Amino acid sequence: MNTPALDHEALGDLLRAALAAFDGGDETRCRECIETLAEWRSRPLYTTCSRMVRVFNADIAALPLDGRLGALAGHDLPDARARLDYVIRMTEEATHRTLDLIEDSRSLLDGLRDAAQQAQADAAWTALRRNLSQVTLAQEYQDLTGQIIRRVVDIVHHVEAGIAEIGVVIDDKPQPQDPERSRLSGPAVPGLDMHAVSQNDADDLLSGLGL
Amino acid sequence: MDKNIKILVVDDISTMRRIVKNLLTDVGFVNIAEAEDGGSALAFLRNNACDLVVTDWNMPGMTGIDLLRGIRADPKLARLPVLMVTAEAKRDQIIEAAQAGVNGYIIKPFTAQTLHEKMAKIFERIGVAA
Numbered sequence: 338m339n340t341p342a343l344d345h346e347a348l349g350d351l352l353r354a355a356l357a358a359f360d361g362g363d364e365t366r367c368r369e370c371i372e373t374l375a376e377w378r379s380r381p382l383y384t385t386c387s388r389m390v391r392v393f394n395a396d397i398a399a400l401p402l403d404g405r406l407g408a409l410a411g412h413d414l415p416d417a418r419a420r421l422d423y424v425i426r427m428t429e430e431a432t433h434r435t436l437d438l439i440e441d442s443r444s445l446l447d448g449l450r451d452a453a454q455q456a457q458a459d460a461a462w463t464a465l466r467r468n469l470s471q472v473t474l475a476q477e478y479q480d481l482t483g484q485i486i487r488r489v490v491d492i493v494h495h496v497e498a499g500i501a502e503i504g505v506v507i508d509d510k511p512q513p514q515d516p517e518r519s520r521l522s523g524p525a526v527p528g529l530d531m532h533a534v535s536q537n538d539a540d541d542l543l544s545g546l547g548l
Numbered sequence: 549m550d551k552n553i554k555i556l557v558v559d560d561i562s563t564m565r566r567i568v569k570n571l572l573t574d575v576g577f578v579n580i581a582e583a584e585d586g587g588s589a590l591a592f593l594r595n596n597a598c599d600l601v602v603t604d605w606n607m608p609g610m611t612g613i614d615l616l617r618g619i620r621a622d623p624k625l626a627r628l629p630v631l632m633v634t635a636e637a638k639r640d641q642i643i644e645a646a647q648a649g650v651n652g653y654i655i656k657p658f659t660a661q662t663l664h665e666k667m668a669k670i671f672e673r674i675g676v677a678a
Contacts, residue, residue: 433562523635535655548646
């Protein structure tokens with residue numbers, strides 16, 4: 338122990354000084370002596386605590402925690418999020434493109450029905466054929482988003498493996514969510530969301546309630 | 549069913565609003581307005597005549613269920629039919645919507661047929677059917 342221990346003599350001096358100050362009415366000096374004694378008394382506790390903190394810090398530093406958790410949180414997860422954001426953008430654009438072409442085709446169909454001349458009908462027909470090709474092309478988003486989502490599934494798998502490797506016990510039981518988030522569960526995924534009912538069940542439920 | 553009725557489509561996802569609008573215009577409805585959340589829908593309804601609201605549930609800002617409650621709580625709008633079109637498919641939620649006074653409940657993904665059936669049923673019940 339590296340605490341400068343008070344030897345027998347020093348302790349005696351301190352006690353006597355405290356008593357003398359007490360008898361002499363020197364309250365300040367008396368308090369100083371008692372505080373020094375109290376400090377001496379609690380030294381070993383401080384020493385033990387700080388030694389424990391040092392050992393603990395060394396143990397944590399020895400774990401591969403920092404680097405790997407940092408890589409997961411700092412790179413893998415933002416990467417997955419950015420990819421999924423791109424998927425949302427891409428599917429949204431493809432849907433708008435398809436809807437544009439459908440709306441255009443609908444008015445072309447009306448034109449075809451009302452065409453007075455063969456030339457007008459031919460033009461509408463050609464434009465419709467072209468729109469159908471464009472609609473087909475717009476579906477290529479599925480290939481790309483499918484590949485991106487597969488990448489994200491790989492990233493999630495990697496993160497899961499990384500967490501397991503660090504030694505965190507993986508609990509496969511669902512965690513209770515905060516009430517407001519779990520209240521709205523979003524689209525039901527077959528095989529995962531057992532709470533979901535079908536349109537027929539919903540109809541039965543509502544007719545049971547008089548709707 | 550009268551094809552000139554005014555319908556308000558409420559959904560935060562623009563593609564979904566277009567799809568519902570497309571399905572409605574496809575069968576001849578011509579008077580369709582859009583809103584992207586419950587708050588702007590309610591503001592629209594307080595200033596414009598409307599015969600049917602088709603709304604999503606889960607939207608940022610005011611949700612569909614709060615829009616429904618807002619409509620039922622407003623004496624001028626209280627009798628306006630509301631059709632919920634939502635991905636929320638829990639029994640509790642369907643019951644909650646029924647208790648809040650919904651007139652129809654469609655679970656996404658849905659078909660054009662389901663949409664038209666539910667609309668026909670709503671207007672049949674309130675006696676406006678053509």
